[in-house]
Amino acid sequence: MMRTPFLQRLAGWLTPLLLPLTAQAGNPACPQGPLAIAYYDFGVAYHQGKGYDVDLVRELARRLDCPIRAETDYPRIRALKQLELGLADIGSSTLITPERQRYLWLYPYNHSKNMVLLPRASRADSLDDLLRSPSLRWGAIRGYRHSPAQDRLLNDLAQQHKLVIAESEDDLYRMLVNGLVDVVLAHPISYDPWFRAHHAEQLVNARDFFPDGETIAGSIALSKARFTPAAAELWHQELRKMYRDGALRAILRRYLSEASVDQVLKQPLE
Template identity: 45%
Template sequence: MKAHWAVLLGGALASTTALGDSPCPADGLRVGYYLIGSAYENGHGYDVDLVHELARRLGCKIAQEDVYPRIRVLKMLEHGQLNLGTSTVPTSDRRKYAWIYPYFYSKNMILLSKQIGSRTLDQLLAEPAVKWGVIRGYRHSQEQDAFIEQLAKRGKVVMANDERDLYAMLSQRIVTAAFAHPFSYDSWLNSPALAGQVTVLDLFPSSERIAGGLMLAHNAFSQQQAEQWQAQLQQMVKDGSLRKIFGKYLSADSVAQLQLQP
């Protein structure tokens, strides 16, 4: 009889252990996307495919997924209304409430209206016609954020709600310059609204690339659970499936500019 109860108890403990090791939140994944390039558009994009593939591999159900403004996604993750986010730049503040695992690195370029003749940073700071569009809540490289601070002190910064708003302001010449990533602006530069109107410059040649990471809320994932997601991200880099997802939505040139990290 003791042996029988020992077997039953051992089985129960094994089941509990297996349940505790699950990488999935008990109430399912609650995912927040935001509009950025080909990451998300009308329910499709490389971030959507990434989340769905990770959920499939890890055996997690998706209970909720929707698109919100960038700053709202961060706040909802911080306060437990969402538990998973994508394409997030790791910062010390964000790491206080979420695990963040980069899956690509990319570099901001300068989109400059052709009506502006300036070609150096000092000239851009001094040019009266420069109005710099910045997406609310967005983080650039340290050098670029410092440059934006200088622009702001001169009253040259205009806030955009999201990427679509930023490009609309560029096409309407409400702003005359902005930072943007190649994977974001490629399709927009070929659109009728912007074709032939914008010059692409790299005035921060030594600037570091910016990480885009998967964000897992501390209040929904333990470190052990989060590390299982990180391991699966690394596997997707190694087996080529992550590059394949990007290639479905981006041009070969844009994919080549992305640095995928295992």
């Protein structure tokens, strides 16, 4: 059938518009097309559109040539529900549980644990050193849960009237730098930005006095409703490449201290 001049012109106009869509549909890393990302507010991982989760997801999408059509923050539970229903493609900073593995592909990219924060002047080199001090004052946030071993210790300290209760993270860290308590437990994602914002990095040391304590893995989450196993594995392998080539470390270093980055990347992704 011969094309009229109008149809020829129409084809000429539409072709440049359709080519990107064809290319996107044919990208095995994003078979459903442009991506919708579901974030939730979590320390320096994500807050008001910024954080290392944002930088990480955008870099992975760039490397895999997958366009992003929307980036939205939700309450934590709603972000997971968006992923479960296939209304979002990717989430981040997600803990691995059997229930979540039912509807998500989960790939860890950092491992965090509660560290013991001490004033720089403290000479304690172990947990036993700390506990031998008769004047010990340990700070903890009301209602906060740590590892089982840490919670047992705090319960014992409370019985000995050596536990001081804080109402919030801000309250806890202020008590430490002002000398109202001698030691606290906290995750780098929480204490790093606080001490940096208050120019107090040089006032404390972070020590791992619970080497066998619970480690939490932060994972990138891909919706099984949106990604086939093969497509998800492309993201997994690219994440591992970013670990090996230093790009993941560089992203985390924008938001965390060198010591904290060493800690969260201490466990290899391999």
